[in-house]
Amino acid sequence: MEITDHTGAPTPYIVEMRSITKRFPGVLANDHVDFELKRGEIHALLGENGAGKSTLMNILAGLYHQDGGSILVKGQSVNFSSPRDAIKAGIGMVHQHFMLVPSQTVTENILLGLENPRFLMRLNQYDSKIAALGERFGLIVDPKAKIWQLSVGEQQRVEILKMIYRGAEVLIMDEPTAVLAPQEIDGLFKILRAMAADGKSIIFISHKLQEVTAISDTVTVLRRGKVTARSLPALNVTRQELAKLMVGRDVSFTAVKAFKEPGKVVLDIKNLKTDNDKGLAALRDFSLDIRSGEIVGVAGVAGNGQRELAQVITGLRRCTGGQVFLNGTKVENHEPIFGIDRGISYIPEDRTQVGTAPNLSVTDNIIMKRYRFTPISKGSVINIKAATKMANDLKISYEISVPNVETPVRLLSGGNLQKVILAREISGKPSLMVAVQPTRGLDVGAIEGVHRLLLEQRQAGAAILLISEELEELLSLCDRVFVIYEGCTMGEIKIHNQETSQKMIEQIGMMMTGTPLDQIDLGAEEHV
């Protein structure tokens, strides 16, 4: 079918967004943004966190309404007041946080909100229909399975199916690779290509450059709510160019790691077992060791026990078996203060709930682990002067950009908040740092800073446990990487001088999806 514009002249675009402006209190999220999408293309929308990508796409998907500008779909002006309107116009969005009901089946989730069936749910009929639709695009998933039984990759397929079932011709994928293991990413890319070949148009929101160059036909870059590059052909653009468009300055991609001879063993975890909040096994048999001057990574798909591992080490969760030794002392199943006093510092995944007290000032948050000691306190009285001085000193040395140290930390950006946490944790001269997703949600510049600080601590002789879902981050920072799957150690990969290979990545990917290292035969895998 040919698309025509309002004058009847043919236009190659299935979606055109013209001069979109969206304002949130205190922020201009989209400033006269133009965006257009051709039928059958994979169009990457690139930008740092807070650049306005998600806002723009939430407008297109009907979740927000623009303050200014217009949207044309197939040449027709549209005005969406809800996601339902957008889906009717053929635009579906797959959110980063899946919008699936865990206790319902795949089919139920796909049928949710539809007119048909009207009253009785004869699910069997629909199961086969959905299975057939999935096969067309390689979206293989069991329609009878409950969502909570599915892997993250499968859940993503359900989300895509949900949109296709509704007749979506334009699919907006919001950071779809953030939650996937490497092999799953390959699988997703195959699906996206199959859909594009079938005439669907795909918008791929991302801040990861290598993915953008790998999958997309066209790239649009946003920076601070403005378009810095519009519909660039992806073929003849380099990562460096894209990074500059995205950040506005040159960016160094890999942190440079100096040589450091590892010292004695600082952290030794043996056969650790613990339960999660639901009382189910989270760690089944996890072992790992870190020497001083080493960064050791834990790779794995989210929810395989990483969170519980960090909590057991820091004393926030009791373990049901195994031991944790810190410099030879057993530290498991003690109060958190026991570990803190023995040199454990913690960069938690959740900055606003665990890492800081949002309504307290920068000063209060900085002295949180120090207030029991002189000069911050004397007896039971806090020396405000000394506390403020310490906060101000750290504000300068960690380049925390905040008007003054009395500001409540809830007003800080993600990057600055992380700097406050790092300042507090590092200034205690830790012998062990436990860092969980320390760069999640930060922009490229802030990520560089966090990486630099971690490497400095390594040089200073700290043992660092880095739990991350960003494989690239692990490979560039770590000396060794352990892979966790369903609470078990799958294997260990050593990295010398930041030299990584495709084989290494494949091995890690296989382990992340449940194959122990000693069972991986990459030669045989080629033929499958």
Place this chain on the structure above:
Amino acid sequence: MEAIIVILQAGIANGTVLLFATLGEIFAERSGVMNLGVEGMMLLGAMSAYSVTIATGNPWLGLLVAMLVSGLLSQIHAYITITLKADQVVSGLALTFLGTGISLVLGEGLSKAGAVSLVPVYSVPLLSAIPILGKIFFTDQSVLVYFGFILAPLAWFYINRTRPGMHLRAVGEYPSAADALGINIFAMRYAYVFLGGMLAGLAGGTISLAISPGWFSEMTTGGQGWIAVGLVIFAQWDPFKAMFGAYIFGALNRVILDIQLPKVILGIANPFFYHTYLGFFLQMIPYAFTILVLVIGSHEANRKRMGAPAALGIPYVRGERGL
């Protein structure tokens, strides 16, 4: 044997009251709204049903008005918790006091009204002839008891096998997913809180017009609304298990009364007969059990394990992450 049949027969009748209230609360909680105002709504229902029946002589009209009035009362809770997004526990407790207060003021003098026409009692032909079971379930029971037999399976079927039921479950489990697909979370929650109120009103009317007819101020419901709230957790939000639990508690209530009657029990002097104050201890038992269930149910991990709706108690705000 005969005594056990009588106890069970009464248990089914008493349990019907709990069943209606529990089913109503299951609907509300499945949509994500906990309404601790059941007791207040029931009392208002009992009072309305009774007074309308006195005025018109028509118990069916009494029940209808009771359902509407309690449904309306529940909308105060709906507005406070859904629109204003206030704490559901606090609002629900306030609703109980509000419902109780209104009922006691408007119900003043009702207890002296004399005989009113009640919901008819009926024995089902054929079924009542079945030995033992026929006697327990289908002989000389109120029409409302039979309605309870039908209502619980219907509720189960509605929740698990129909499109609106699927939407209801989605709204209580993961409202933002439902919202993204165009389901109106707010309208759904208002509607199911209303349904919960109507069923609580029906439960109240069932007391005053069928099971233990009359108006005895706050003793009319005597805290059964709280047992219903506990039963929802005990039943794991499942209408069939609610039926089971309601009848057990109904029978328990009867046993507690019966145990105080004989002078000699199991060959010894019955302490509950000679010391009437000990009866209060017996009457406390269902409530102690309710507290126990609530304590177990308020533990986060237990709730997840028992299958509580994941969004229960959490006001829905569009655009916020997570639930």
